[in-house]
Ligand SMILES: [Zn+2]
């Protein structure tokens with residue numbers, strides 16, 4: 089008998105949660121890397137899929153190998169591909185060790201890769217895009233760890249001016265009257281490895297549009313293991329769902345031994361159908377592919393409807409007789 093070829097690497101997890109895509113890979117203890125291309129961020133860099141290179145920021149939750157293993161490679165590849173220095177955001181307690189790690193690669197490689205480290209103190213914020221900031225907050229794990237919330241600073245008309253006509257508003261603006269105020273709109277919250285606790289019910293987490301969180305254990309007899317490893321168990325997630333306002337909860341970091349189909353069923357049983365509909369598992373390729381196919385089908389149906397109501401607006405439509 090000939091030896092078998094090596095097993096094929098699985099595809100990246102992919103969820104289209106408009107207006108964002110959440111993509112990457114995440115298995116507890118092996119590797120986690122969760123990218124949101126629209127926000128230029130990649131949460132954790134345990135492994136570096138090619139797609140992750142395009143993100144300007146690597147946001148590190150904590151220093152365990154499954155979350156930082158590919159950080160040096162990410163910096164180096166970005167540089168090699170001419171994409172500019174990677175920016176690494178991390179808990180301030182992790183900044184020096186990461187600097188030392190990347191510094192060691194300089195000696196190993198006999199060349200220096202440019203990078204930037206942005207250490208965050210708890211509750212400190214940095215700007216990641218126009219009108220979009222990211223805030224770090226401390227979470228509880230077996231080592232220094234941070235969660236993150238991404239918040240859009242949306243400028244809104246003050247309610248007292250809401251009914252005024254445009255020219256009146258312009259006049260007020262010309263007189264330097266402050267007619268708008270800034271509204272915080274929490275877009276995404278990311279919880280890397282964490283024990284349950286107060287950070288899960290922070291306002292900027294509870295009200296985020298998308299919450300991405302670890303859920304390492306699902307079996308009833310693994311609750312003690314979750315407790316010791318300071319991880320979330322599916323029972324914690326179900327309880328949390330009661331107060332989460334998010335439209336989507338993306339679960340990551342399931343252990344390799346856990347069966348995703350079982351996990352999905354358990355969520356439905358424990359949280360009820362309605363709440364379970366908001367829950368996705370990043371690595372549930374089958375369910376996520378079906379979901380995406382449905383999204384594609386309804387987008388196509390919508391486009392067909394638009395074209396039938398406004399014929400001739402298709403930019404690709406041919407003028408004159410169709411090609412034979
Ligand atoms: Zn981990």
Ligand SMILES: [Zn+2]
Pocket residue numbers: 150152229281
């Ligand atoms: Zn960890």
